[in-house]
Amino acid sequence: xxxxDLSLADRDAAPRSPALLxxxxxxxxxxxxxxxxxxxxxxxxxxxxxxxxxxxxxPDFQDSxxxxxxxxALHWCGTDSFGQDLLSRVIYGTRxxxxxxxxxxxxxxxxxxxxxxxxxxxxxxxxxGLMRFVDAILALPSLIMAITFISILGQGVDKVIYAVGxxxxxxxxxxxxxxxLQVRAQAFVEAAGLMGVDRxxxxxxxILPNVIFPLAVQATIRISEAILVSSxxxxxxxGVVPPTPDWGLMISEGRAFISIVPWISGVPGAALxxxxxxxxxxxxxxxxxxxxxxxxxx
Amino acid sequence: MLRWALAKILQTAxxxxxxxxxxxxxxxxxxxxxxxxxxxxxxxxxxxxxxxVQLGLDRPLPEQYIDWLGRFIHGDWGTSFVSRTPIFQxxxxxxxxxxxxxxxxxxxxxxxxxxxxxxxxxxxxDTAWDAAAAAFSLTGxxxxxxxxGILLIWMFGVSFGLFPTMGxxxxxxxxxxxxxxxxxxxITLSTPFMALIVRITRANLVEVLEQPYIAAARARGEPxxxxxxxxxxxxxxxxxxxxxxxxxxxxxxxxxxxETVFSLPGIGRMITDAVLSREYxxxxxxxxMTGCLVILTNLMVDLSYPVLDPRLRPR
Numbered sequence: 001x002x003x004x005d006l007s008l009a010d011r012d013a014a015p016r017s018p019a020l021l022x023x024x025x026x027x028x029x030x031x032x033x034x035x036x037x038x039x040x041x042x043x044x045x046x047x048x049x050x051x052x053x054x055x056x057x058x059p060d061f062q063d064s065x066x067x068x069x070x071x072x073a074l075h076w077c078g079t080d081s082f083g084q085d086l087l088s089r090v091i092y093g094t095r096x097x098x099x100x101x102x103x104x105x106x107x108x109x110x111x112x113x114x115x116x117x118x119x120x121x122x123x124x125x126x127x128x129g130l131m132r133f134v135d136a137i138l139a140l141p142s143l144i145m146a147i148t149f150i151s152i153l154g155q156g157v158d159k160v161i162y163a164v165g166x167x168x169x170x171x172x173x174x175x176x177x178x179x180x181l182q183v184r185a186q187a188f189v190e191a192a193g194l195m196g197v198d199r200x201x202x203x204x205x206x207i208l209p210n211v212i213f214p215l216a217v218q219a220t221i222r223i224s225e226a227i228l229v230s231s232x233x234x235x236x237x238x239g240v241v242p243p244t245p246d247w248g249l250m251i252s253e254g255r256a257f258i259s260i261v262p263w264i265s266g267v268p269g270a271a272l273x274x275x276x277x278x279x280x281x282x283x284x285x286x287x288x289x290x291x292x293x294x295x296x297x298x
Numbered sequence: 299m300l301r302w303a304l305a306k307i308l309q310t311a312x313x314x315x316x317x318x319x320x321x322x323x324x325x326x327x328x329x330x331x332x333x334x335x336x337x338x339x340x341x342x343x344x345x346x347x348x349x350x351v352q353l354g355l356d357r358p359l360p361e362q363y364i365d366w367l368g369r370f371i372h373g374d375w376g377t378s379f380v381s382r383t384p385i386f387q388x389x390x391x392x393x394x395x396x397x398x399x400x401x402x403x404x405x406x407x408x409x410x411x412x413x414x415x416x417x418x419x420x421x422x423x424d425t426a427w428d429a430a431a432a433a434f435s436l437t438g439x440x441x442x443x444x445x446x447g448i449l450l451i452w453m454f455g456v457s458f459g460l461f462p463t464m465g466x467x468x469x470x471x472x473x474x475x476x477x478x479x480x481x482x483x484x485i486t487l488s489t490p491f492m493a494l495i496v497r498i499t500r501a502n503l504v505e506v507l508e509q510p511y512i513a514a515a516r517a518r519g520e521p522x523x524x525x526x527x528x529x530x531x532x533x534x535x536x537x538x539x540x541x542x543x544x545x546x547x548x549x550x551x552x553x554x555x556x557e558t559v560f561s562l563p564g565i566g567r568m569i570t571d572a573v574l575s576r577e578y579x580x581x582x583x584x585x586x587m588t589g590c591l592v593i594l595t596n597l598m599v600d601l602s603y604p605v606l607d608p609r610l611r612p613r
Binding site: 132133135136138140141142143147148150151152224231232235236237248251254258259262266269272273276277279280281284 | 329441442573584588
């Protein structure tokens with residue numbers, strides 16, 4: 001941690017101005033992709049939060065005079081086979097994408113933190129067993145894992161959150177364990193132990209703070225993966241149930257009409273692709289900035 | 299060396315056991331009574347009880363698990379009550395080769411295009427080539443594959459009518475027709491993977507090309523292609539093998555979606571259909587097969603390190 005702090009201070013030490021804008025400008029200078037990615041992500045977040053005010057129609061409003069209509073002044077992105085406004089549904093769908101993305105990452109990160117801490121702190125057979133358990137989770141591709149959970153839990157937004165969350169435990173647990181092992185080996189932890197500081201207190205005051213930060217960075221990066229897996233589930237018809245305006249579900253509904261009305265799949269698909277690309281640019285930026293292991297990788 | 303390999307194999311065996319326990323519990327945790335599902339709406343208490351005994355469901359769980367594992371290893375995976383055929387036949391003999399063919403085609407394509415692209419962008423670092431490859435790799439790795447598949451169907455299948463949009467022809471029966479049917483699914487599945495390979499190749503080769511032995515090779519007057527492909531790429535091989543091996547799971551993940559988009563009768567479609575029709579035995583078989591596949595590939599990757607890099611040979 002000490003090393004990391006120094007390097008951050010070095011970077012920020014340059015021309016530091018108190019104005020927030022100035023600081024931001026310094027941060028983003030020479031990183032136009034990151035700025036665009038961040039702006040697109042913010043736009044999606046804005047749409048999610050203010051969906052009822054931004055969307056021209058309710059997500060389930062059926063305009064029976066305009067079934068499968070192409071993009072027009074009335075319906076900017078066209079309508080689907082029920083006459084539902086695609087733009088409005090995509091805007092409301094943003095809510096589900098973020099809700100599922102954030103919540104499932106929170107579940108995966110929390111459980112991963114618990115398992116990783118336990119494995120890193122309790123060595124011996126417990127660690128071996130826990131890590132083999134994590135290996136087993138990692139052996140199953142996240143989508144197949146999520147499908148398996150769905151087959152037990154059933155369908156629905158909350159079930160998708162659990163399924164995707166459980167499927168993400170593995171990678172989180174593994175990185176937390178690696179970080180714990182690294183921190184444990186540091187002199188200050190050893191010193192605290194020699195000073196007779198209580199074990200739990202060492203974990204709480206010295207180990208946890210050094211593990212939480214890289215975990216938070218990882219969590220941010222993995223939100224896009226959670227959104228991708230959950231939309232995949234819905235696309236397969238195993239995730240969210242209709243008429244929820246979920247992007248994956250909308251893409252799958254439009255698949256049958258792809259030869260005559262390509263925009264039914266096209267509009268939600270474009271939104272999904274755009275958000276995922278933006279999130280991955282932002283994730284790369286965050287990783288480059290905060291992950292010391294990544295810095296050497298150009 | 300042998301001890302190290304044995305430890306790795308032991309570890310793998312433990313993971314395999316856990317995966318099998320997880321798949322076993324799928325069946326146990328699944329909602330609904332399997333006996334009721336088999337007997338239908340009306341049945342007597344006696345027939346319910348006798349079927350329980352017949353299926354061994356009255357015995358303790360660990361015993362049931364060991365019994366199940368034994369039968370699984372022997373290829374007795376139960377009978378599908380939708381198609382009334384043995385699940386082993388359906389899952390292992392019919393579905394698995396489809397998925398493996400698709401995955402192999404996608405992997406081949408990804409390596410064939412990805413490595414040269416990565417090399418070009420490393421050698422011509424900070425040029426327009428490099429920027430284009432970076433843009434491709436960024437877009438490709440983030441783009442949802444099922445949406446890409448639908449776009450390909452729309453463009454090449456429907457609008458231009460160049461490629462078939464569904465169905466599977468086994469390439470071992472009719473190679474060219476098989477490849478023709480596999481073209482769009484393979485492109486769909488390989489894109490994110492290709493993007494990853496471009497990234498890894500570039501990042502590692504850039505680093506390798508700065509090493510003194512590359513300068514030495516250049517100073518000796520070796521031709522540029524030899525410097526890059528022989529001295530350079532040999533050292534990029536390790537990270538590449540790691541990524542390719544460890545990302546097999548991602549490939550299978552994509553295969554599930556790709557198979558659904560292009561209606562290919564592989565494992566992904568099989569699992570999806572099984573979940574929808576509540577055929578937990580088939581879900582279980584699918585989970586076991588993918589788990590074993592990934593675990594065994596990981597083991598091979600681990601065991602290949604000392605072969606690829608003499609420095610990693612444990613003493």
